Amino acid sequence: MTCDSILKLVPLYYYGELTPDEEERLEEHVHGCPACTLELARQRALAAALDRRQIVAATMLLEDCRSDLMAAIQGGAPRVEPSVKGAWRLFLNAMAASWNGAAGSGIARLRQPVGALALIAIGFFAARMISTTAPPSSPSNDDVYSTVRSVQPDHAGGVAISLDETRHKVVKGSMNDGNIQRLLLVAAHEDNPAVRVESVDLLRSQSGSTEVRDALLNVLSADSNAGVRLKALEGLKPLAGDSEVRKTLRRVLLTDDNVPVRMQVIDLLVANRDDNMVGVMQGLVQKENNNSVRLKLEKALRDMNASIGTF
């Protein structure tokens, strides 16, 4: 074997990819060749340097990935495009879950998104119509969106169109502005879940205010869209020790039908141990149907040095 041919085999030797024959011949050569001995030492040094770069995926990230996946599968979600990220992806997932839930729980859950979409569609077309026929006295700077309630032809060949007019207005301000906060609190209850998820996301930074905290608790307990509820949970993270918040979290853990929401609630509850919590979790772990949630509960109990069963 020549030094040139050894050079090519050194990485393969290091990774144990040579045949026993090749290995033996290489070792024989290296034994009597200082240049190739150095070559092998450099390969080992390179590998050692690269070992330092290895990333250990955070446990939380793995848990998040698992719950995202299970939620997508259980919700029968369509494939989520990799480019769709953050709140929007969360929203899409939650929408998919809500639509799937509607099949089981009747029309109630379906009504909201369908109603909102219908209004948006009607509004869009009406706005197009009005923008070309608006009387000159109409304010020209603001867009006008309308919902057509009825169309009634009259005997004289004309038509009476009943519509609700909404003027488009942009309000700008800082998140500390009381008016902006009040508008966001209203927006957190809008029909359109995309508006709700954005508003709750923005309100998260203001969770120190009692008004915002109560609104987030209300959203968490009552919003029909899991994406919006998850946003509210994120906002409540800094308040996980607050007794009012914990009361709601306990209730949500026992009643919410969405897996990612329940998983997130467990995280928040275990961050501040209390004995009532241990009892609730021990009771729940016995009857929880979802594997991910059950495993998380078991882990949480172990972390709190509590037994998994009740005795």
Place this chain on the structure above:
Amino acid sequence: MAQDAAGAVGARVSPQVDSLIRAAQGGDQDAFEQLVRTYDQSVLRLAMNLLRSPEDARDVYQEAFLRVYRNLHAFRFDCSFHTWLYRIVTNICLDQLRKRKVRKEESPTIETSEGPIDRMDSFEEESAHADPERSLWNLQLKQRIEIALEDLTPRERMVFELRHYQGLRLRNIGEMLGTTEEAAKNCLFRATQKMRAVLGDFT
């Protein structure tokens, strides 16, 4: 050299994994979840190491296992499940790496008011050293390693990642990437040569 438990399992499908696959093919959701848990840690680590972004790694994870979920019925046990799964994962990662090469974005560092920092600093295994000289050396080494890795083609990067960090055999890697063992060997050789050229002073 890093070794991988799931990789070792994958080389010879254990009867347990085999029965999980069959149960999942029959619609057993719990079996599917267990199957995912057998392999997902190494899949996520591969994606994180290659893409250096938790968001992108999360997308790869979701995309890969959803594809597995939708296509599991078509798995016929004519190769190991690990190989089949990694064909899916490596395809998705290679696509991402190629897009990045074209876009020339997603640098491993991000600019801040205090200068560039590594995107993945919060995920590094090693905590900051008390010795400033050692810290500086580590920082420089880390930056050079990133430069060296950026210099590899997506395929070289993938072969290196699978061999060095995931501990897979080159024969399996060739099978996953739809190429021969010989081509995988050449890829590994080119990758180590390129890295040694960049990391010369450090090794």
